[in-house]
Every structure is written in structure tokens, then in C-alpha cells.
Amino acid sequence: xxxxxxxxxxxxxxxxxxxxxxxxxxxxxxxxxxxxxxxxxxxxxxxxxxxxxxxxxxxxxxxxxxxxxxxxxxxxxxxxxxxxxxxxxxxxxxxxxxxxxxxxxxxxxxxxxxxxxxxxxxxxxxxxxxxxxxxxxxxxxxxxxxxxxxxxxxxxxxxxxxxxxxxxxxxxxxxxxxxxxxxxxxxxxxxxxxxxxxxxxxxxxxxxxxxxxxxxxxxxxxxxxxxxxxxxxxxxxxxxxxxxxxxxxxxxxxxxxxxxxxxxxxxxxxxxxxxxxxxxxxxxxxxxxxxxxxxxxxxxxxxxxxxxxxxxxxxxxxxxxxxxxxxxxxxxxxxxxxxxxxxxxxxxxxxxxxxxxxxxxxxxxxxxxxxxxxxxxxxxxxxxxxxxxxxxxxxxxxxxxxxxxxxxxxxxxxxxxxxxxxxxxxxxxxxxxxxxxxxxxxxxxxxxxxxxxxxxxxxxxxxxxxxxxxxxxxxxxxxxxxxxxxxxxxxxxxxxxxxxxxxxxxxxxxxxxxxxxxxxxxxxxxxxxxxxxxxxxxxxxxxxxxxxxxxxxxxxxxxxxx
DNA sequence: ATAGGGTTAG
Numbered sequence: 001x002x003x004x005x006x007x008x009x010x011x012x013x014x015x016x017x018x019x020x021x022x023x024x025x026x027x028x029x030x031x032x033x034x035x036x037x038x039x040x041x042x043x044x045x046x047x048x049x050x051x052x053x054x055x056x057x058x059x060x061x062x063x064x065x066x067x068x069x070x071x072x073x074x075x076x077x078x079x080x081x082x083x084x085x086x087x088x089x090x091x092x093x094x095x096x097x098x099x100x101x102x103x104x105x106x107x108x109x110x111x112x113x114x115x116x117x118x119x120x121x122x123x124x125x126x127x128x129x130x131x132x133x134x135x136x137x138x139x140x141x142x143x144x145x146x147x148x149x150x151x152x153x154x155x156x157x158x159x160x161x162x163x164x165x166x167x168x169x170x171x172x173x174x175x176x177x178x179x180x181x182x183x184x185x186x187x188x189x190x191x192x193x194x195x196x197x198x199x200x201x202x203x204x205x206x207x208x209x210x211x212x213x214x215x216x217x218x219x220x221x222x223x224x225x226x227x228x229x230x231x232x233x234x235x236x237x238x239x240x241x242x243x244x245x246x247x248x249x250x251x252x253x254x255x256x257x258x259x260x261x262x263x264x265x266x267x268x269x270x271x272x273x274x275x276x277x278x279x280x281x282x283x284x285x286x287x288x289x290x291x292x293x294x295x296x297x298x299x300x301x302x303x304x305x306x307x308x309x310x311x312x313x314x315x316x317x318x319x320x321x322x323x324x325x326x327x328x329x330x331x332x333x334x335x336x337x338x339x340x341x342x343x344x345x346x347x348x349x350x351x352x353x354x355x356x357x358x359x360x361x362x363x364x365x366x367x368x369x370x371x372x373x374x375x376x377x378x379x380x381x382x383x384x385x386x387x388x389x390x391x392x393x394x395x396x397x398x399x400x401x402x403x404x405x406x407x408x409x410x411x412x413x414x415x416x417x418x419x420x421x422x423x424x425x426x427x428x429x430x431x432x433x434x435x436x437x438x439x440x441x442x443x444x445x446x447x448x449x450x451x452x453x454x455x456x457x458x459x460x461x462x463x464x465x466x467x468x469x470x471x472x473x474x475x476x477x478x479x480x481x482x483x484x485x486x487x488x489x490x491x492x493x494x495x496x497x498x499x500x501x502x503x504x505x506x507x508x509x510x511x512x513x514x515x516x517x518x519x520x521x522x523x524x525x526x527x528x529x530x531x532x533x534x535x536x537x538x539x540x541x542x543x544x545x546x547x548x549x550x551x552x553x554x555x556x557x558x559x560x561x562x
Numbered sequence: 563a564t565a566g567g568g569t570t571a572g
Contacts, residue, residue: 116564124566148564159566184565191566222567257568292569327570362571394571401572426572461572 047337049308050329050345056315057326057354075103077111084117091392093121112143119152125422128156128455147182150174154185158192161455164201167192180212187220194223202227218244218252225255229262234271237262253284260290264297269306272297288319292328299332307332327359334367343368343376347383358384362394369398374406396421397430404434413443423454429461436469444469458486463494471501480514492525496532503533 075083080103087095100118103110110118115138122131135153139145150170157167167189174181186209193202202224209216221244228237237259244251256275263271272294276286291314298307308329314321333342346364349356361384368376381399384391391399396415403412416423416431428451435443448466451458458466463486470479479501483494495518502511515525 113563146564151564155566182564184563187565187567195566217567219565219567226567252567254568261569287568289569294569296569322569324570329570331570359570366571397572430572 054354060355081113093125096121116149123156191223194227199227225258260293296328331363339367365398369402374402377402397426401430409438432465460491464497467497496529500532
């Protein structure tokens with residue numbers, strides 16, 4: 001990695017931010033001139049363009065840590081709730097809960113609003129059982145829940161736990177307790193169903209709403225629109241958007257932004273252009289998010305220069321780039337240019353005069369992690385702490401990943417056990433993967449158990465890891481059960497992993513039997529299963545063995561189905 | 563005044 005002192009000798013330049021910028025642009029142009037290859041001169045150009053425009057990004061707040069009033073506590077429940085809400089808004093549920101308990105200690109009886117906020121804080125910390133029991137405590141203390149209080153539980157069941165039976169039961173309970181579910185409740189449920197790819201069911205909820213004369217609005221419909229886009233059903237999405245006009249819910253900019261994202265994901269940039277062209281006559285105006293989405297789409301499609309061009313268009317329209325825009329460009333620069341140079345940009349963001357956030361750090365740190373610059377990752381992590389940028393679960397996941405990849409398994413486990421963040425499925429997957437490679441079998445057992453206890457739903461990667469762990473210990477029957485019980489239509493990765501291990505251990509008859517069973521259930525293998533199968537055979541050197549006949553049998557069978 | 567309606571990471 002470059003020494004930053006050599007690249008940016010700011011310590012010797014006691015200039016203003018703009019002088020610094022001039023220097024930096026000059027420096028990059030110099031490098032540009034020195035470089036003769038066309039491909040890297042294009043890279044340089046992106047960096048220069050970035051720096052030219054960086055003055056338009058939000059400026060860092062000169063005083064990011066206002067010293068809190070040392071003697072607050074005048075407090076009635078309303079004020080307590082305001083404090084708790086502001087903690088929650090700045091993503092500090094722990095702080096909100098601390099306030100709640102302080103309020104209890106000071107003898108102020110919590111209002112309905114306070115209970116609701118505290119429950120919300122518990123839910124966002126994934127402390128679900130406690131959220132439920134707080135609800136019961138509240139009722140027991142004579143405070144009756146309103147739609148908002150039920151709403152927190154509904155969000156917990158539907159969004160977090162994806163336990164839709166409980167969610168429906170709660171909706172029923174609401175109706176029976178004189179607090180009939182409203183647009184907000186139904187919209188929460190619909191959004192959660194769509195996120196769990198249960199769009200059909202979301203439509204049924206919509207029908208039920210209409211049956212109860214509860215009018216949906218744009219926020220109710222947007223998740224459905226998003227579901228169409230996620231499935232690349234752009235024509236359906238467009239029709240749905242037009243249909244909204246006929247049900248007296250003219251789509252707003254947010255709806256159009258969902259469509260823009262969908263168009264970008266299928267690479268239909270002309271489609272985006274024509275949406276923008278016709279926006280005025282269709283009754284909406286693109287906003288900063290519209291352009292962010294478009295710019296990101298272009299950058300991800302390898303059309304970074306066009307992306308940067310749209311930034312100019314955005315400015316011409318009087319829209320201001322945000323920190324999200326900055327992050328989109330940082331991500332783009334990481335891929336199109338040298339990660340280490342972007343790393344230096346981030347390090348010097350204050351001098352360069354733009355505000356960075358958690359995501360800026362996470363983006364650069366994860367890129368640094370993938371080029372094995374682990375010490376740089378840790379350096380940025382400490383930098384962000386110094387700057388008062390609070391790391392989130394993503395940041396911790398990157399740190400854990402870096403430590404594992406750098407062979408510091410114990411340190412990774414310490415970070416995990418520190419309790420300074422709320423782990424998610426990726427945290428567990430990262431650590432499990434690390435422990436698997438390190439051969440720390442006992443730790444693995446604990447981690448899987450932890451995950452279950454914390455009610456963190458396993459994803460495809462978890463399932464792959466389970467298969468790998470079980471097979472390595474020759475526990476093939478449990479591995480088969482994992483694959484059988486894992487309901488994830490979108491992926492065959494776990495099957496591919498199982499296939500690999502079956503071949504590796506020479507259990508070809510068992511593999512054939514499993515395949516037959518799955519064929520009978522209408523299974524069609526995908527290219528990933530082939531890939532693992534072929535790789536396993538190659539690694540085993542089976543091509544010369546007498547098993548080749550059976551391999552051909554399997555491959556033929558698969559090809560026939562494909 | 564209750565909605566994880568939209569963009570950035572893996």
C-alpha cells in the first residue's frame with residue numbers, strides 16, 4: 001500500500017481545503033500525463049472527475065458531537081419518549097432502553113407511547129421475547145394498546161420473524177379488541193410478505209383490506225411494485241403503475257424510483273431516459289434518489305463515465321448530491337480504479353471537504369478486505385471510531401471477516417463476543433466459515449446453536465455451511481436432512497455442496513439414490529450442481545477410475561433433464 | 563402520528 005504521507009503530504013501543506021483540492025487535482029493530472037496506457041488513463045479520469053465534483057457533496061459538520069445538556073430530567077412521560085425516540089432514530093436502541101429504565105427508576109409511570117418506543121427498541125435489537133413480555137406488562141399495568149403498539153408486534157412477527165401465522169393472529173386480535181387494523185397495519189404486513197417473496201399472499205391481504213373498506217395508498221402498493229421489479233417483470237410493473245391511476249392512487253416519485261431501479265437492473269437505460277423525459281406530463285419529478293439509482297445502475301453496468309455524466313445532469317437540474325451519491329461513486333471508484341487510492345481519499349475526506357458516513361467506510365473496508373489489505377481495514381475501523389462515525393452490523397461483519405481471513409480466529413471470536421453490536425445472519429455465516437476453515441469444530445456447534453436460539457433465520461449460505469460442516473465429520477445422513485428440509489426454491493447451492501462431499505467420499509450410490517428421489521419430486525439440477533460435481537470428480541482424479549461409468553450415468557441423467 | 567414505500571455494502 002502507498003504510504004499516505006508520500007501520496008498526500010498534507011502535513012507539509014498548511015493550506016485551505018480548496019488549496020488541498022487544487023494540489024490533489026494537479027497531482028492526479030500529473031499522474032495522468034505520466035501514464036500512457038489508455039485503460040488506466042480512463043481510471044485517472046474518473047478520479048479527477050470525482051474530485052472536481054466532490055465540493056458539491058454535503059460538507060462535514062464542524063461540530064458533530066454537541067455536548068448534551070448535563071441536567072435534563074425535568075421529565076414527564078412525553079419528554080422521556082421524545083428522548084427515547086431520538087435515540088432510536090439515530091439507531092441507538094440500547095440508549096433508548098437505558099432511558100426507559102431510567103424513567104422507571106425515577107418513578108414516572110410510562111405512557112402508552114413510552115411502552116411502544118421501548119418495544120420498538122427491543123424489536124430492533126432482536127430481543128423479541130422481551131418485546132412480547134413488555135407488551136403483556138403494559139396491558140397488565142392497565143395501559144391498553146393502540147394501533148401503533150400492535151404495529152410494533154406486527155412488524156416483529158411479519159418483518160423480522162417472518163412468522164405470518166402469528167402476524168395474522170395478531171391482526172385478528174386487533175379486530176377483536178376494538179382496535180381494527182388500519183392502512184398502516186395492512187401495509188406493514190404486505191411489505192413483509194413481499195419481502196418474503198409471498199406476493200400472492202400480499203394480494204390476498206390487499207383484497208381483505210378492500211373488503212373491510214380500508215383504503216390502500218402509495219405506501220401499500222410500492223412493495224408490490226418492487227416485487228414485480230425484483231422478478232424482472234418490468235412490463236407488469238409498468239402496467240401496475242398505470243393501474244394505480246385508475247384506483248385513485250396516482251404513483252408518486254417513490255413509485256417511479258422503484259421502476260427506475262427495476263429498469264437499471266435489466267439494463268434498460270433508454271427506458272430510464274424516457275421515464276425522465278415524460279415525467280412532467282405524467283405528474284412526477286425525478287429527485288435525488290432517482291438520479292442516485294440511475295447513476296448506480298450505470299456504474300454497475302460498467303458505464304461509469306455515463307454515470308458521472310448523469311451527475312452533471314443532476315446538478316444542472318438543481319438537485320444536490322447526497323452522501324448516498326458519494327457512496328455510489330466511492331463504490332464505483334473502488335471497482336474501476338485502485339482501491340488503495342480510494343482508501344486514501346476516505347482517509348483524507350475531512351481535508352477534501354466532504355462528509356462520509358458508516359457506509360462510506362463499509363464500502364471501502366469491504367473492498368480492502370477482498371484485496372487482502374487487512375491492516376488497512378482495521379485502520380479505517382479505528383479512524384471511524386475516532387471520527388465519531390458509529391460502526392453498524394455490516395462494519396463488524398467486515399472486521400470479523402478480515403480477522404478470520406488474516407488467520408486471527410480468536411480475535412474474530414472476541415469481537416463477536418464483545419456484545420457491541422447486533423449480529424445478523426451474515427455475522428454468523430462469516431464466523432462459521434472462519435471456524436470451519438480453522439477446524440474449530442466445537443465452536444461451530446455453539447455457533448449453530450446460538451443462531452437458532454437468537455432466532456436468526458438461516459439463509460442459503462448458512463445451509464451450505466451446515467452441509468460442509470456435517471459432511472466433513474462424515475455425518476452424511478444429517479447433511480441430507482438439511483438439504484431435504486431447507487425450503488429455498490431459489491437456490492440449489494446446498495445440493496451442490498452435498499454433491500461435492502458425496503463424490504469426495506466415494507458415496508456415488510448414495511448420491512444417485514438422492515438424485516433419483518429428487519428427480520421424482522420434480523427437481524431440475526442447475527449449472528452450479530454440475531460445476532461442483534465436475535470439480536469434485538476432477539479433484540478426486542476419478543477420470544481414470546472404474547467409476548467413470550457411473551459418473552457418466554449421473555451426468556447423462558442431468559443433461560437429459562436440463 | 564403509528565408504515566423497514568424508494569437509492570449505496572454482502
